[in-house]
Amino acid sequence: MSSLGIFGGSFDPFHLGHRHVLDTVTRHQNITKLLVVPAYQSPLKPVTHASTDHRIQMCQLGIQDQPKWEVWDWETRQESPSYTIDTVLHLQHEFKGFDPILIMGSDSASTLSTWHRFSELISLISVIVVHRDIPDFSPNTVVTQIALEHRHRFTFIEIPPVAITATNIRDRLKSGQSINDLVGPAVARYIRREGLYRS
Numbered sequence: 001m002s003s004l005g006i007f008g009g010s011f012d013p014f015h016l017g018h019r020h021v022l023d024t025v026t027r028h029q030n031i032t033k034l035l036v037v038p039a040y041q042s043p044l045k046p047v048t049h050a051s052t053d054h055r056i057q058m059c060q061l062g063i064q065d066q067p068k069w070e071v072w073d074w075e076t077r078q079e080s081p082s083y084t085i086d087t088v089l090h091l092q093h094e095f096k097g098f099d100p101i102l103i104m105g106s107d108s109a110s111t112l113s114t115w116h117r118f119s120e121l122i123s124l125i126s127v128i129v130v131h132r133d134i135p136d137f138s139p140n141t142v143v144t145q146i147a148l149e150h151r152h153r154f155t156f157i158e159i160p161p162v163a164i165t166a167t168n169i170r171d172r173l174k175s176g177q178s179i180n181d182l183v184g185p186a187v188a189r190y191i192r193r194e195g196l197y198r199s
Contacts, residue, residue, distance in 0.1 A: 004091065004098035005034035005128075008075070008084065010166070011055050012048050013191060014062040015183045017164035021130050022069070024159045025103055029128060033098065035072040035091075036063060039082040049170060050196050052076045061186040085117040088124050099126065106131035106142075113145040122146060126153045132161045173197040 036059050063069045075082040109129040139156045180188045
């Protein structure tokens with residue numbers, strides 16, 4: 001069966017840390033198609049700084065060189081908090097014949113057991129957890145949350161740390177500093193042209 005990578009987030013803005021994760025995963029795993037899925041409103045991040053349309057456009061610019069990747073805006077069209085289980089259930093109807101693979105960082109993976117309808121979600125998908133070699137994270141932190149019959153669904157990929165955060169990018173913009181090395185030239189030009197994150 002063809003594999004469908006799912007990478008969700010606020011993407012406020014989409015930056016090179018996100019891109020590093022996706023490049024690493026697609027080098028290590030056979031992902032047939034990859035969806036970048038901006039949230040309308042994450043239950044864990046209730047505030048966004050740029051509008052939905054701006055965040056979608058920045059995602060598109062950040063992956064425009066990858067023909068097998070696309071921005072999927074289903075969550076933003078719901079105009080309500082985004083739960084991953086709802087996204088996956090809709091994906092199964094829209095992308096029949098694909099095996100869904102959720103891509104996430106270690107921070108998100110460590111809280112999986114608190115996610116909405118967690119047990120049902122894990123029964124429907126495979127999960128790739130991208131993590132850094134840091135003392136406060138171990139794959140066991142995630143695995144121990146998972147029922148034995150679903151642990152085979154998890155793959156862990158270690159990546160070098162990339163010190164990029166959306167907060168740091170917004171702070172740099174407010175102080176007039178360049179962000180080209182954090183988001184790439186296309187996204188940086190868009191942010192400057194649209195006057196995003198200035199206040």
